[in-house]
Amino acid sequence: MTYCVAISVNSGIVFCSDSRTNAGVDKAYVYSKMFRFELGNERQFVVLSAGNLATSQATMHQMKKDIRLNAPISLNTVATLSDAADYLGEVSRAQMEKHDNTGPTFEASFLIGGQIYGSEHSVALVYPAGNHITTSPDTPYLQIGESKYGKPILDRIIDVDTSLETAALCALVSMDSTMRSNITVGPPIEVMFYHADSFLLQPHHRFEEDNEFLRGLKKAWDSRLKEAFNQLPGLSWTNSNNNLMLNK
């Protein structure tokens, strides 16, 4: 399993991914699911992948090859991020269909985010079918993989005005909730920042399982969350009609 999230706020994009890959619980590997396409000062992309590892790898391989061989369509030629997502979807589908006779086994999904000069930065989620959706002011983040455990905190914290630092912290908290509930999502955790209009991917951060920062955050969030719960007004019953109520 996998958990990846990309958050597109006014000041840029945060990408966050886990690195555990498994085909059955006794076939767990560590693979980065974050791929950089640094194509000069007019286009920068990051891709996050979930689903079948062979399909993901073949898709990344083909996309790099298309750039290297100056193919008519590649991340170097697409005009918009939406075109980039369409292209990624086509490559992914082609790779999947090479091997796919039996249904969803070879499916992969992707997040692609970045910026092309002349348009705003944004993120798209590319489905196994090759179609995609993009972030918007109302929906500034997109997830792939095991998305449910970590969604509530994103829904509460993130909007387009959130700072990149806060968005990154929220992505890591969301990742922590997911890792706690699904053992097939695991470290190393990777985080990447893109500052709007910089056309420069920031150095990428990789946190191993025993990383002090990650452990500190995990512990801090666990105790803050318990405190938050303990600070809720307690439950009690009104004497009169046995209704539940919150204590004042």
Add this chain to the structure above:
Amino acid sequence: MTYCVAISVNSGIVFCSDSRTNAGVDKAYVYSKMFRFELGNERQFVVLSAGNLATSQATMHQMKKDIRLNAPISLNTVATLSDAADYLGEVSRAQMEKHDNTGPTFEASFLIGGQIYGSEHSVALVYPAGNHITTSPDTPYLQIGESKYGKPILDRIIDVDTSLETAALCALVSMDSTMRSNITVGPPIEVMFYHADSFLLQPHHRFEEDNEFLRGLKKAWDSRLKEAFNQLPGLSWTNSNNNLMLNK
């Protein structure tokens, strides 16, 4: 969709369920998913249901009929909660198989909890296949339906020493997180308490959408959670090597 959770702590059991049933988003109904079987001072059961509504209703109907007609096996005759879960599983499977030619469409799953005189109170999760698992000191709660959004808070708060009131508050917070992220889970929300060895189901609490208590809890949890997040040490980069770190 549905979300139900039952928490079995040392002092008793809390049951919590939503009431939204849907077959497509334009066929949403309100149905209670909580069923009481109050069978005197030696056996008390509560059943929560998720999945196909016709199968759930037929199962409850048959179980009531078996009690009424003094069938050889019914909730009135089973020796243990595990036997009760086996029996529920058989009834459910038989109902499902009456109509089922096409796979998982008619599946339902159940939580059954309560106490039979001479044994401890506990909860079992009955799968569509008819088999079941029970709560244990390490796993004091079980969920059916849309379980993922509301799981992290249960994992952090609940253990067997948790009080019934705190368990109920946690179930409601878990329900709130689920409703926030999945619109097919919705009020009225029902809560039921069983105090260990009481052989008496407490009055049952039903919260409508506009219920003041529920709105108060929702608001309090939202602001506490945001506070908790805002109290986390901020992220920053160390100047030296561009590593991320938590501020002191």
